[in-house]
Amino acid sequence: MISSNSSTKRKAGKLDHVDFFEALHPFMDSILKAFSIGFILRSVFSGIFFVVSYYLASHGSLDFTSIGGKSSISVTLLVALFGGVTIYGLHRSLLYPLVEWFFNSEFAQQWRKLMPLISTSTIDTLLWRWDQGTQQPPIEDCTGINEHLNTWADFIHLQFNSSLCIALGVFIGVSSAPGTLRSCNHLIGFAGLLFLAAFVSNWRSHSVLDYIKNRPNSKMEPSICNNPEELKTLREQLGHLNERSRWYSTQLWQLPFAYIGATGFVLASLSSHYTRHVLMAYGLFAGILGLIVLWHTIWVKKGEAAAISKLQAVEMKLGLSEEVRAEDRDWDVYSMIAATAFCALAYFCILFWALLKM
Secondary structure, three states: OHHHHHHHHHHHHHHHHHHHHHHHHHHHHHHHHHOOHHHHHHHHHHHHHHHHHHHHHHHOOOOHHHOOOHHHHHHHHHHHHHHHHHHHHHHHHHHHHHHHHHHHOHHHHHHHHHOOOOOHHHHHHHHHHHOOOOOOOOOOOOHHHHHHHHHHHHHHHHHHHHHHHHHHHHHHHHHHOOOOOHHHHHHHHHHHHHHHHHHHHHHHHHHHHHHHHHOOOHHHOOOOOOOHHHHHHHHHHHHHHHHHHHHHHHHHHHHHHHHHHHHHHHHHHOHHHOOHHHHHHHHHHHHHHHHHHHHHHHHHHHHHHHHHHHHHHHHHHHOOOHHHOOOOOOHHHHHHHHHHHHHHHHHHHHHHHHHHOO
């Protein structure tokens, strides 16, 4: 009898799963016919995260067999639709204006020049594919590019809105069932991961937009100079710009290496005098010094990029071939900037560790 009852329960569970997906299919068909794909991505799918997060936060687990009947499924999906649309409205009205202001600020634009998180060759490949084989289409005819950028924006808002839906679902679920916050750490972490992914994707999207707005037009390239006096001036400028770019490049390597080596040597020499006060003082000093070096290195990188840009313009006027023109390589500089930032962060961690030991 026990085995027959358990088998009956298993069969009932399977039937409940079948009923669930059978009831889900016509409802999703009606949604797909009523709304655009962009709207569904931005709001409806996010609302499902809201319902699931609320259920997990209030009940502790998700059980499909507890959802019985087509009416219950329809109500659940309607709540998901209503919650997703409502939270998406809050996102566009309250949160995203702040995100948009940050991404359009001069500070963010300068940082995107230093760290676009997408290479120029990748952007060129994307534009070539989006415009069906034309690498530099006319600016006034970017219909294909705009469609792909809008699709990209749909997925960005899907990630932003999903993170908000998870956070609000957890908040409401925990409020209705106190004491379950510890079991929602994975949901909170997933919401943070989605928000970070949306931020990075939005940063890359704005880097592509910056490239499209600032990309050179072949019709506007400077013509080759034939005037002897101007040629002499251009060669002098070429020499000065070469010296300036080399000076910038030297600083970009010497400063981070000097900071990391000198602070590491001093820290090793203090190994026999480790006390909380010594670690606090040295962690504060080395951390602040690292921030100064990091800030100076970033500004030196901006100066190097400007010098190389002017150098390339002079080289084009002189008629130099592309094989011998100056190039702006970034990956090695970014690795040194990242190493400097990591070292400064490590010294601040030493400071905080010493503070906690007091």
